Every structure is written in C-alpha cells, then in structure tokens.
Amino acid sequence: MNNVRIVSTGSSVPELIITNDMLSKLVDTSDEWITTRTGIKNRRVSVDKDTSDLATEAAVSCIKKASVKAEEIELIIVATVTPDMFTPSTACIVQNKIGAFKASAFDINAACSGFIYGVDVAKSLLGCGRFRNALVIGAECLSKITNWEDRSTCVLFGDASGAVYMEVSDKPGIMKISTGAEGDKGNSLLSGALKPNNPFNRNNTSPYKDHFVKMNGQEVYRFATRVISESIKDIFEEFNLTEKDIKLIIPHQANLRIIEFASKKLNISIDKFYINLQDYGNTSSASIPLALNEAFEKGMISEGDKVIAVGFGGGLTYGSLLIQF
Numbered sequence: 381m382n383n384v385r386i387v388s389t390g391s392s393v394p395e396l397i398i399t400n401d402m403l404s405k406l407v408d409t410s411d412e413w414i415t416t417r418t419g420i421k422n423r424r425v426s427v428d429k430d431t432s433d434l435a436t437e438a439a440v441s442c443i444k445k446a447s448v449k450a451e452e453i454e455l456i457i458v459a460t461v462t463p464d465m466f467t468p469s470t471a472c473i474v475q476n477k478i479g480a481f482k483a484s485a486f487d488i489n490a491a492c493s494g495f496i497y498g499v500d501v502a503k504s505l506l507g508c509g510r511f512r513n514a515l516v517i518g519a520e521c522l523s524k525i526t527n528w529e530d531r532s533t534c535v536l537f538g539d540a541s542g543a544v545y546m547e548v549s550d551k552p553g554i555m556k557i558s559t560g561a562e563g564d565k566g567n568s569l570l571s572g573a574l575k576p577n578n579p580f581n582r583n584n585t586s587p588y589k590d591h592f593v594k595m596n597g598q599e600v601y602r603f604a605t606r607v608i609s610e611s612i613k614d615i616f617e618e619f620n621l622t623e624k625d626i627k628l629i630i631p632h633q634a635n636l637r638i639i640e641f642a643s644k645k646l647n648i649s650i651d652k653f654y655i656n657l658q659d660y661g662n663t664s665s666a667s668i669p670l671a672l673n674e675a676f677e678k679g680m681i682s683e684g685d686k687v688i689a690v691g692f693g694g695g696l697t698y699g700s701l702l703i704q705f
C-alpha cells in the first residue's frame with residue numbers, strides 16, 4: 381500500500397455570527413446556560429450560501445496552498461448531512477464549481493464522523509493506487525435542519541466547511557485510521573429529511589417526523605465520552621505514545637464538557653486538545669478540518685508533528701486518525 385499524506389488544509393465559515401445572547405431572544409435560554417453546559421459562545425449561520433458554496437470556498441483555499449491546479453485533482457469526497465440536494469451530490473457541484481473535470485466525485489454521510497470516514501475512503505483509494513490525490517471536504521449548513529424553536533438543540537449547531545488535499549507520498553503521513561458505528565443507538569440523534577409519504581403505506585410508524593435534528597442529549601453524551609476516550613487511548617497504546625509525542629489532539633467540537641471528560645479520564649492536559657467550539661459550535665463533518673486548518677494557520681503544527689483527530693456523532697458513528705505531518 382502507498383503512504384498517503386495530508387498536504388494542505390482550507391476552510392470557510394459564513395459571515396453572520398449568532399451569539400448566545402441573540403439566541404436567548406429566540407428561545408428560553410441564556411448565555412450562562414449555554415456556556416456552562418456546552419462551552420459554546422457563538423456560531424456562524426449561512427444566510428445566502430449553500431453547503432456546496434462553503435465546500436467550494438474551503439476547496440479553493442486548500443488547493444491553492446498545495447499549489448495544485450483543479451484539473452489535476454483525481455478524487456473529490458464531500459462528507460455532509462446537509463447536501464444542497466440528493467442529486468447531484470455536493471461533491472459533483474464542487475467539482476463543477478472549481479473546474480476539477482478529471483475528478484471522480486461523491487458524497488458520504490457519517491454525520492460528525494464524516495470527515496474521518498472520508499479520509500479513510502480516500503486513503504484506501506490512494507493507498508491501493510486507484511488515484512494519486514484527493515480532496516476531502518467536510519461541509520454543513522446545519523442551520524437548515526435546526527429547529528430554531530427547540531432550545532435543547534438550536535444552541536448547539538453552526539455552519540462551516542473544511543478541506544484537506546491528500547497525495548500519495550514517501551512520508552508516513554496518515555499512520556492509522558479507525559472507524560466504527562453503533563447503529564442500534566441511531567435513534568438518539570435523528571434528522572429525517574425523507575418523509576415516508578408513500579400513499580400505499582396506510583400504517584406509517586416511521587420515527588421520522590420532519591427534517592429537524594432531534595437528539596437524546598444524555599444518551600449521545602454517554603456515547604461521545606466513551607468513544608472519544610477509547611479512540612485516543614487505543615492510538616496511544618498501539619503506537620506506544622506518551623503525551624509529549626503528540627503535538628495536538630483535534631476532537632470533534634461538540635461540547636467542551638466531552639473534551640474535558642476525555643482530558644481527565646486519559647490524564648492528558650487540556651492544552652493538548654485544540655478547541656474552537658466557542659466560536660463555531662458543533663459543525664458536524666466540518667468541525668475537524670475547520671479546527672485542523674485553524675491550527676495550521678496559527679502555526680501550531682509543523683513538519684514532523686504527530687496529530688490525533690477523533691470524531692463521533694450521528695449514526696451513531698465514531699472514527700480516529702493518527703497523522704504525521
């Protein structure tokens with residue numbers, strides 16, 4: 381198998397910032413409740429851009445940094461739960477918008493683990509020689525599936541995109557990927573965009589009522605704290621790593637309490653964890669590449685550094701990455 385490395389990163393967020401105080405005018409909540417329960421202060425909401433627009437902006441900035449021309453790209457994968465439409469896929473829309481006319485393009489849906497799943501698929505296809513490079517994008521307009529009258533969910537989510545450009549390489553690059561799913565817990569985080577309205581089905585007992593996110597927060601919290609800790613622990617053990625061997629851990633940015641739980645349980649300093657959820661909330665599949673790009677832009681990752689990324693969310697799904705840059 382070929383080694384595969386991440387060459388460059390990019391991201392994009394909408395301009396509109398919605399603060400906790402603004403939300404407290406929409407629903408019965410407060411900055412104090414949101415901050416203490418989640419750590420989130422602001423989120424971005426897209427007014428006029430669709431998921432493919434945010435994905436395209438992240439892709440353009442990412443390939444510019446890699447000095448690659450769009451027509452050289454061979455594979456585009458977009459991870460999203462909020463595609464512009466069912467077909468064409470968001471990846472095909474991006475392919476057209478950036479002019480990557482030689483690329484194969486498709487979407488995947490693994491919710492907040494989607495970016496890790498996308499990197500996994502791309503790494504496998506590059507590793508076996510099918511393609512030589514790939515653009516993997518996580519992009520979401522979660523505002524489209526957020527019920528802005530439901531205080532238990534609307535305070536959590538935001539819109540964003542992030543991208544990585546990957547190439548076959550001599551360097552170690554992506555050293556480990558694992559993914560998993562616990563579909564038996566799928567009903568604890570739902571967005572049922574497809575209404576089962578088949579006229580021949582007179583006895584419709586589907587749990588899906590509409591497209592809004594519905595969540596059993598405590599069940600998802602228990603799942604998230606378990607899988608984030610186990611995923612990081614497994615990588616440390618397999619590669620015989622200590623905290624000082626790792627430059628940064630980039631967790632999915634769902635809730636500060638989940639990250640603090642992992643930090644305490646694993647006895648890893650909270651400073652090792654890159655945290656930007658205070659600015660963007662939970663942006664599902666965009667959250668890890670957005671954070672990774674920010675960490676690069678702040679000069680926090682250099683060549684040779686090892687970084688762990690860990691995702692978890694709807695499905696329920698989880699996944700983790702060990703990368704050497």
Ligand SMILES: CC(C)(COP(=O)(O)OP(=O)(O)OC[C@H]1O[C@@H](n2cnc3c(N)ncnc32)[C@H](O)[C@@H]1OP(=O)(O)O)[C@@H](O)C(=O)NCCC(=O)NCCS
Nearest residue numbers: 409410413417492531532535597598600601634635692693
């Ligand atoms: C969602 C979450 C922050 C809720 O925190 P919690 O401590 O579990 O809070 P609960 O759901 O038990 O609600 C406690 C109370 O706060 C209320 N509440 C819920 N949302 C509120 C809000 N935005 N503002 C004020 N009160 C709120 C509830 O109605 C409840 O009131 P009650 O006790 O009178 O019934 C937490 O469960 C969580 O983070 N879960 C994981 C979610 C997640 O990460 N999902 C994405 C995974 S990718």
